[in-house]
Amino acid sequence: MKFILNTGRTIRQGKFTENKLGQGYAEETSRCYIHPLDLLELGIEEGENIMVTNVTGEVVLVALADEGLPKGMVFVPYGIHCNSVISPCTHGTGMPDYKIHEVEIAPTSEDRKTPTELLEQLGGVRYAGN
Amino acid sequence: MQEIKDMICPFCGCLCDDITLEIEAGKIVSTDNCCTIGNAKFLGKNRLKNPIKKIDGTWTDITYEEAVDTAVEMLLDADRPLLFGWSGTHGEAQCVGVHMNEILGGVIDNTTSVCHGPSILAIQEVGHPGCTLGQVKNRADLIIYWGCNPIEAHPRHMSRYTTYADGYFLDNAFRNRKVIVVDVRETETAKVADEFIRIKPGGDYAVLSSLRAILRGKSDMIPDSVAGVSKTQLMQVADMCKTCSFGALFFGVGLTMAKGKYKNVRNAIEFVDDLNRHTKFTLTPMRGHWNVYGANEVMAWMTGYPYAVDFCRGVAFYNPGETTAIDILARKECDACMIVASDPAAHFPRACVEQLRDIPLVVIDPFETMTTTIADLQIPVAVTGIDAEGTAYRMDGIPIKVKKAMDSDYPSDTEILTRIYNKMLEVKGL
Numbered sequence: 001m002k003f004i005l006n007t008g009r010t011i012r013q014g015k016f017t018e019n020k021l022g023q024g025y026a027e028e029t030s031r032c033y034i035h036p037l038d039l040l041e042l043g044i045e046e047g048e049n050i051m052v053t054n055v056t057g058e059v060v061l062v063a064l065a066d067e068g069l070p071k072g073m074v075f076v077p078y079g080i081h082c083n084s085v086i087s088p089c090t091h092g093t094g095m096p097d098y099k100i101h102e103v104e105i106a107p108t109s110e111d112r113k114t115p116t117e118l119l120e121q122l123g124g125v126r127y128a129g130n
Numbered sequence: 131m132q133e134i135k136d137m138i139c140p141f142c143g144c145l146c147d148d149i150t151l152e153i154e155a156g157k158i159v160s161t162d163n164c165c166t167i168g169n170a171k172f173l174g175k176n177r178l179k180n181p182i183k184k185i186d187g188t189w190t191d192i193t194y195e196e197a198v199d200t201a202v203e204m205l206l207d208a209d210r211p212l213l214f215g216w217s218g219t220h221g222e223a224q225c226v227g228v229h230m231n232e233i234l235g236g237v238i239d240n241t242t243s244v245c246h247g248p249s250i251l252a253i254q255e256v257g258h259p260g261c262t263l264g265q266v267k268n269r270a271d272l273i274i275y276w277g278c279n280p281i282e283a284h285p286r287h288m289s290r291y292t293t294y295a296d297g298y299f300l301d302n303a304f305r306n307r308k309v310i311v312v313d314v315r316e317t318e319t320a321k322v323a324d325e326f327i328r329i330k331p332g333g334d335y336a337v338l339s340s341l342r343a344i345l346r347g348k349s350d351m352i353p354d355s356v357a358g359v360s361k362t363q364l365m366q367v368a369d370m371c372k373t374c375s376f377g378a379l380f381f382g383v384g385l386t387m388a389k390g391k392y393k394n395v396r397n398a399i400e401f402v403d404d405l406n407r408h409t410k411f412t413l414t415p416m417r418g419h420w421n422v423y424g425a426n427e428v429m430a431w432m433t434g435y436p437y438a439v440d441f442c443r444g445v446a447f448y449n450p451g452e453t454t455a456i457d458i459l460a461r462k463e464c465d466a467c468m469i470v471a472s473d474p475a476a477h478f479p480r481a482c483v484e485q486l487r488d489i490p491l492v493v494i495d496p497f498e499t500m501t502t503t504i505a506d507l508q509i510p511v512a513v514t515g516i517d518a519e520g521t522a523y524r525m526d527g528i529p530i531k532v533k534k535a536m537d538s539d540y541p542s543d544t545e546i547l548t549r550i551y552n553k554m555l556e557v558k559g560l
Contacts, residue, residue: 004331006314006315006331008279008282008283008383008384009279009282009283009418010282011165011166011167011281011282011283011285014141014166014167014170014282014283015166015167015170016170017167017170017171017473018170018171018174018497019174019175019176019497020473020476020499020500021498021499021500021503056479056480056481057480066315067316068315068316068317068320068321069315069316070314070315070328070330070331073314073315073331075315078476078477079476079477080475080476080483080500083476083477083478083479083480083483084480086479086480087479087481088456088457088459088460088478088479088481088482089460090451090454090456090457090460091391091451092450092451092452093247093248093251093391093392093450093451093454094243094244094247094248094438094450094451094454094455094456094457095243095244095247095248095386095387095391095454095456096244096387096456096479097387097388097389098244098383098387099314099331099383099384099387099388100331100332100387100388100389115476115500116503119475119500119503119504120503122480122483122484122487122504123487123504124475124487124500124503124504125184125187125188125189125503126498126502126503127178127182127189127498127502127503127508128189129178129179129182129189129191
């Protein structure tokens with residue numbers, strides 16, 4: 001199913017900004033809020049994983065119901081997860097379309113990745129000294 | 131136990147100045163008056179203990195002297211360096227960054243380019259009808275939050291300045307001050323509004339134009355529904371705006387990151403302009419980082435431009451969309467980067483993070499961040515507001531001295547950047 005992806009700040013995401021490699025941030029930024037009727041149409045239960053894809057990339061998130069969203073829109077807190085599917089195109093303004101991206105969503109049996117795992121996929125290395 | 135009052139919270143653009151900190155054995159053990167986010171910031175743990183350098187894919191502890199030398203070498207070797215971040219540090223450090231960029235002939239950009247950059251483009255076109263937050267608190271009887279969600283992003287904005295604040299010139303402000311929220315989703319802020327306008331994604335420009343048409347007596351031209359908003363509601367909202375005594379429109383990145391970008395903000399400013407023919411109305415961007423406004427001020431007074439300043443011609447050049455960090459990285463143009471007080475690996479599109487991974491990358495930050503993992507060098511510094519001090523600008527442009535609560539062995543951003551800058555001058559024989 002096609003959706004409009006909207007990303008933004010949540011208070012829990014903000015709370016973990018000084019510890020972005022920790023479990024709290026990983027949990028918050030890998031959430032995808034969806035209208036309950038869209039969950040029904042997707043044939044998934046709240047708490048199940050979904051694959052979010054578009055021409056830019058793909059990412060596994062966990063689906064959570066949010067009646068405050070309009071049907072056809074999903075909301076994902078700011079972070080490395082949602083940026084896997086955000087295009088760097090700025091239309092000559094310097095600003096990517098963080099609030100309005102078309103994505104395809106389908107149920108998946110794949111597990112979510114933590115920010116550390118996503119960064120390691122990119123070749124990143126954690127500092128072990130702390 | 132030592133108690134320190136009236137400290138400044140270095141998290142968001144509200145710069146709350148009533149924070150109490152309790153300090154025990156050289157550590158902050160509790161806070162008072164902070165929001166959840168500010169509290170977490172003050173109680174942050176696990177700072178890097180010393181500079182670290184990645185050698186053959188493994189992190190190695192090094193000294194500050196070695197770190198300064200390595201940073202200088204990496205940046206001077208580059209043809210097109212990018213200095214990015216700056217919104218999470220004090221103005222004095224930002225000044226050093228601009229000087230450094232001038233001798234490097236690179237690009238200096240702050241996080242404005244991925245938050246309210248489009249707002250600045252609009253303000254440069256049509257001006258900024260702003261005021262201080264104190265004016266809003268004491269006078270405004272109508273508040274509009276458009277494309278922003280202060281309950282989650284600026285948690286004390288409503289209690290300090292709008293919905294839940296007393297107003298010197300208002301009787302029973304809590305009951306009589308009306309709040310309108312405009313958003314594409316029903317946020318926590320929308321749930322406490324007197325009027326919630328739900329717009330279809332990408333419909334902000336059309337709704338603003340419709341409200342302006344109504345204000346100018348052209349309501350007969352408005353269709354029954356505009357971007358999902360009924361004409362009846364548009365008429366009602368236009369009337370609420372026209373008949374208030376003092377209105378304040380706060381807007382967030384819901385306008386700048388959506389379709390239309392700076393054109394949305396320009397239309398919002400012109401809507402406020404139209405309203406000023408009927409009553410008093412102001413507009414304020416909800417700035418995110420605690421000193422992003424300061425980054426704009428410092429860069430503007432030193433170079434003439436508030437962000438995305440390119441010195442490759444020897445003089446300041448500014449062209450957002452070309453000289454902004456996202457675009458430079460997406461074009462794989464820069465060949466070295468220094469990140470100061472920011473975490474682009476968490477907030478930039480993946481294609482830009484891949485470019486950062488592929489070039490020499492220096493990070494100046496107290497904590498291990500996501501960007502640390504793809505960097506080559508990190509230099510830990512003191513945290514402004516805890517063990518460093520300096521100047522910051524609140525979201526309404528008020529400069530505030532951010533005090534420190536304690537001393538530490540960490541250098542401040544200004545100290546470490548000055549050391550790097552002086553070493554650059556020495557190497558270049560300047």
